[in-house]
Amino acid sequence: MKLRDAVSSLNLGVASASDSLDQEITGGYASDLLSCVMARAQAGNVWVTLQSHPNIVAVASLLNLAGIIVTEGTRLEEATIEKANEEHIPVLTTSLTTFTVVSRLAAMGIQGVE
Amino acid sequence: MKRTEITRVQELIYELKIGEVMTKRVITVTPDTSMAEFREVLRINRISGTPVVENGRMVGIISLEDLIKALSEGDIESPVSDRMTRDVCTVSTHESAIEVVKILSQRGVGRLPVVNEHDNLVGIITQGDITHGLLKAIEVDYHAEEISRYRASHIFEDIVSDRTSLLLRYEVCPGDFNRGGEASSKIKRALTRLGADPQITRRVAIATYEAEMNIIIHTDSGGEIVAEIQPDQVSVRAVDHGPGIADVEQAMQPGFSLAPEWIREMGFGAGVGLNNVQKCADEMNLESTLGAGTRLQFTIYLQPGGEGRKGGQNETS
Numbered sequence: 114m115k116l117r118d119a120v121s122s123l124n125l126g127v128a129s130a131s132d133s134l135d136q137e138i139t140g141g142y143a144s145d146l147l148s149c150v151m152a153r154a155q156a157g158n159v160w161v162t163l164q165s166h167p168n169i170v171a172v173a174s175l176l177n178l179a180g181i182i183v184t185e186g187t188r189l190e191e192a193t194i195e196k197a198n199e200e201h202i203p204v205l206t207t208s209l210t211t212f213t214v215v216s217r218l219a220a221m222g223i224q225g226v227e
Numbered sequence: 228m229k230r231t232e233i234t235r236v237q238e239l240i241y242e243l244k245i246g247e248v249m250t251k252r253v254i255t256v257t258p259d260t261s262m263a264e265f266r267e268v269l270r271i272n273r274i275s276g277t278p279v280v281e282n283g284r285m286v287g288i289i290s291l292e293d294l295i296k297a298l299s300e301g302d303i304e305s306p307v308s309d310r311m312t313r314d315v316c317t318v319s320t321h322e323s324a325i326e327v328v329k330i331l332s333q334r335g336v337g338r339l340p341v342v343n344e345h346d347n348l349v350g351i352i353t354q355g356d357i358t359h360g361l362l363k364a365i366e367v368d369y370h371a372e373e374i375s376r377y378r379a380s381h382i383f384e385d386i387v388s389d390r391t392s393l394l395l396r397y398e399v400c401p402g403d404f405n406r407g408g409e410a411s412s413k414i415k416r417a418l419t420r421l422g423a424d425p426q427i428t429r430r431v432a433i434a435t436y437e438a439e440m441n442i443i444i445h446t447d448s449g450g451e452i453v454a455e456i457q458p459d460q461v462s463v464r465a466v467d468h469g470p471g472i473a474d475v476e477q478a479m480q481p482g483f484s485l486a487p488e489w490i491r492e493m494g495f496g497a498g499v500g501l502n503n504v505q506k507c508a509d510e511m512n513l514e515s516t517l518g519a520g521t522r523l524q525f526t527i528y529l530q531p532g533g534e535g536r537k538g539g540q541n542e543t544s
Contacts, residue, residue, distance in 0.1 A: 146497035147440075151433045152506065156425070164494045168440075171408025175415060175432045192405055 114138050114221060116180050116203060119159065123217055125182060126206035128189055129197035136179045140226040143215050147172050154178060155226045161214050167192045174200040184211045239364050240357075245327060246320030248360030249341045249350035255280040256289065258308035262297040265289060265307055278340045278348060279311045285340060285348050287311035317342045320349060324357045382421070383458040393417070393456040399442040399465075401449045404493070410452045411435035414463070421456065424531045430507035431461050431527050437500040438465035438523050444490055446470070450520075459530060460509075465523045472515040479505070479513070 117134040120127060127134070139157030144150050145164050154160055156177040162169065165187045173181050180203035183189060189204060197204045207214060255278050256265055268277060269291060276290035289311040297303055297310055317340045318327055327339060331354060341350040383391055395417060397410035415432040419425075435452065442450040442465060450467030472478045478485070479501050486496020501523075505511050508525035515521040 145494045146499075147494045148437060148497045148499045148503055151436060152499065152503050156429070162494070166493055167405045168407045168493070168495075171412060171436070175408060175411055175436055176429070196405075 114223065116159065116205075119182075119218060119221065119223070120205060122221060123182075123207060123209070123214065128183075128204045128206050129194045130180075130201045130203040133180075133201045133203050138179050138223055141215065141218050141223045142225065143211055151176070153226075158226060159218065159223065161211050161218075163187055163211065165189045165193060167196045169193065170196040170200055170202050170204070173197075173202045178202070180205055182207060182214055184209060184214055236361065236365065239361055240325045240328070241323050243324040243357070243360055243364060244320065245318055245322050245324065245341055245352055246350070248324060248356050249320070249352040250356055251350045253278065253340075253348060253351050255348075256307055257281060258286060258306060258311070260307045261304050262294060262307065262310060263303045266294055266303070269294065276338050278315070278351065279307055280348065283347075285315065285317075285342075287313045288315045288338075288340065290337065315340060318352065319343070324360065327352055327357060328354075391458070393421075395454040395456070397439075397452045397454075399439055399450050399452055399467075401443060401446045403443055407440055407443050408436055410439050414452075414454045414461075417454075417456065418461065423461075423529055427527060427529055427531060431463070434504040434507040434525055434527065435463050435465075437503045438463065438525075440495060441465070441500055441521075441523070442467050444486055444495055457529075460526055460528050462524065462526045466520065468520040469518060471517040471519050471521055472513075473517050475513055475515050478515075 114137065115134065116136050116138055119125065119138065120134060137157060138159050140155060141161065142150060142154040142158050143161040145162050147164070147168065150160060150172055154176050157179050159179050159182060160173060161182045161184060163184055165183050167190060169181055170193060182205045184207055186206070186208040189206065193204065254268060254272050254274060256268055258279055258281050269275065276288065278285050279287040279289055287308070289307050293310045297305060316330060316334060318330065320341055320343055330339060331337070338351055338353045340348055341352055343349045382393070395414060397413065399410060400406065411432050414435050415428055418428045418431060435454070439452055442452070446467040446469060448468050450465060453464045455462045477483055481502050482498040484491065484496040484498035490496050501513065504523070504525055507527065509528050511525040513521070513523050
């Protein structure tokens with residue numbers, strides 16, 4: 114499944130890198146603790162989090178994540194969007210909670226990577 | 228270099244499907260449209276021909292050439308149906324660009340209507356569409372291959388010494404969260420260009436990121452990250468000048484964090500940073516003196532399945 118499919122199915126806002134939505138999603142990971150993401154999330158995963166500061170882009174870029182879904186309508190910092198465009202990391206927004214986003218992604222067949 | 232690029236274009240022209248490069252918004256006229264009206268359609272849309280459609284079915288094609296003939300014969304008020312080409316050659320969406328190039332040159336026409344498997348008109352294709360599609364595909368390819376094109380993996384073979392290494396130094400500023408991860412990103416990019424294994428590059432990136440963030444989060448005067456890349460290993464040194472760690476053993480405990488609350492709210496300071504370094508590194512050494520500074524050094528072997536004892540970083544802690 115492509116990131117684009119998740120965007121349309123969950124009606125996500127695309128805050129950055131709208132040209133990079135055609136990547137295949139290899140799985141998902143959810144956490145607000147960056148070191149946990151660093152340790153566990155795999156290349157091509159979609160990461161669901163409440164965090165919105167620019168460092169989430171650094172994490173996603175270092176891990177080659179497919180994209181970041183920022184939940185609960187958290188307002189993105191301008192610097193985050195700027196950096197995400199530079200690094201071609203799609204940052205997607207939603208007012209849904211992390212739990213809801215994860216359950217919907219799971220229903221679409223996106224699995225956690227253990 | 229030039230030779231391979233030509234080959235790539237040749238490949239692309241076979242790979243590119245009509246459906247990907249055609250113009251989908253098709254402007255059409257009906258058989259009873261007058262040539263004068265047709266001229267306006269061309270002018271407004273800046274095109275040089277359109278399919279002629281009647282009740283959803285394509286019945287012909289009409290071009291600028293037909294218009295010029297009509298003009299020279301002073302027959303501008305005649306309907307399109309009198310002047311259109313009825314025997315229209317179509318192509319299907321799944322055919323390759325090369326087929327269209329062949330047909331266009333054989334028939335001496337400028338455009339071909341594109342039909343789907345049900346013979347419905349779904350688009351129109353011109354030489355320009357193909358050129359545009361090729362250029363776009365080459366650009367996408369170029370981005371994808373940029374890294375491998377600039378691979379510098381031969382550097383260690385080209386430059387001979389008893390022990391060659393590449394030294395990358397990065398200043399890390401305290402509290403600069405916006406630039407957090409810059410040093411690790413650059414080291415990761417360097418390793419990718421040097422042709423290192425992606426999984427090993429990932430481990431270097433994770434460990435370096437944690438070391439970098441520790442300097443950003445915990446120090447008051449910043450520090451330095453130095454990566455020494457050798458053909459068989461990467462050694463990273465993260466050195467700062469304070470405040471230092473009181474109890475190194477305690478700092479290594481998973482979940483133990485010295486980060487203040489506001490930093491934890493940003494998702495840092497989970498207390499697993501040093502554990503991440505340990506899990507990713509083949510060798511790790513942490514020395515710290517309270518009030519003087521901290522020196523974290525780790526080494527990761529670059530040969531997959533070689534000397535390295537770490538198969539991956541997914542083992543549960």
